[in-house]
Amino acid sequence: MTTADQATSPNATAASMDREILLRRALLEVKAARAKAETLERARTEPVAVVGLGCRFPGGADSPEAFWDLLVSGRNAVTEIPADRWDADAYYDPDPDAPARTYARHGAFIEHVRDFDAALFGITPREAASIDPQHRLLLETAWHALEHAGIAPDALRGTPTGVFIGMRGSDYERMGARDITGIDTYAALGSAWNFAANRISFTFGLQGPSMTVDTACSSSLVAVHLACQALRSGECDTALAGGVNLILSPDAMIALAKGRMLSPTGQCRTFDAAADGYVRGEGAGII
Numbered sequence: 359m360t361t362a363d364q365a366t367s368p369n370a371t372a373a374s375m376d377r378e379i380l381l382r383r384a385l386l387e388v389k390a391a392r393a394k395a396e397t398l399e400r401a402r403t404e405p406v407a408v409v410g411l412g413c414r415f416p417g418g419a420d421s422p423e424a425f426w427d428l429l430v431s432g433r434n435a436v437t438e439i440p441a442d443r444w445d446a447d448a449y450y451d452p453d454p455d456a457p458a459r460t461y462a463r464h465g466a467f468i469e470h471v472r473d474f475d476a477a478l479f480g481i482t483p484r485e486a487a488s489i490d491p492q493h494r495l496l497l498e499t500a501w502h503a504l505e506h507a508g509i510a511p512d513a514l515r516g517t518p519t520g521v522f523i524g525m526r527g528s529d530y531e532r533m534g535a536r537d538i539t540g541i542d543t544y545a546a547l548g549s550a551w552n553f554a555a556n557r558i559s560f561t562f563g564l565q566g567p568s569m570t571v572d573t574a575c576s577s578s579l580v581a582v583h584l585a586c587q588a589l590r591s592g593e594c595d596t597a598l599a600g601g602v603n604l605i606l607s608p609d610a611m612i613a614l615a616k617g618r619m620l621s622p623t624g625q626c627r628t629f630d631a632a633a634d635g636y637v638r639g640e641g642a643g644i645i
Contacts, residue, residue: 406586408645410507412499412600415641416466422506435466436624436637443467449608452622460615464624465605466639474498479561488548490530492602492642493557496523499642500558500598515563520594522585523555523570524577524601533607558598566594577601578643600644611638 411422417435419425428435439446451459474494476486478501486494500521504511531549534540547553552570559568567588573580578601585599605611614620621627621635 412503413643462620488544490549503644518566519564520566520597521555522581522599524581529606602642
């Protein structure tokens, strides 16, 4: 048999076809793998739309419009500690080492922190009294964020909507623990740090991921980061993300003063040679 005959034999032809099939399969697999990698990369960086905002910030910034006006006008929302929080004079001492005292007299506070429309959320007055005001503020702010987005609160019931909240501790819980006779059936969940996000999910019937995170001063930022990750990974298709902080007792103020962390002049002079500490602030924001 000549070399030409061997090249065109049935066996050679079959072998050639097998190689071609294998090459085609390999090419298809490479294309599929590349498409999958591109899909994963797009998902990792897919833009996330912010469609609504709710806020309660110092300086009367109780709406996105009012908050924007505060920023544009450059107004200072720092004041002396309001009388409805604690007696600033009783806890004041210019000496940082004075026991049970603080040299800081200023902060950025919101108004009407005790107000809460419990009936709107189907909560009884008795239960509302045991709920941390931070939880109450989150419920109201979440409601406002949904309104701002044009989404009816009950429209998300049963949907995979996530809730991601940044929150640090609870002055209310510490205050309540001082009088154990006041502990009732609602106290366990009312001030529980981890229940801050879960209360929103339960109230609105949301069935996506629900978590409260504490990474100190970056808590709200991390909550938004986790919400974006959950949206991109498909864990939820809508999310409420934000944070809350209320200053209800002098305890933390005293502790921070002992570390010389607070500004005795009541001004945050960030990146300035005259900076002498920071000023604590409170409020809530949800996107």
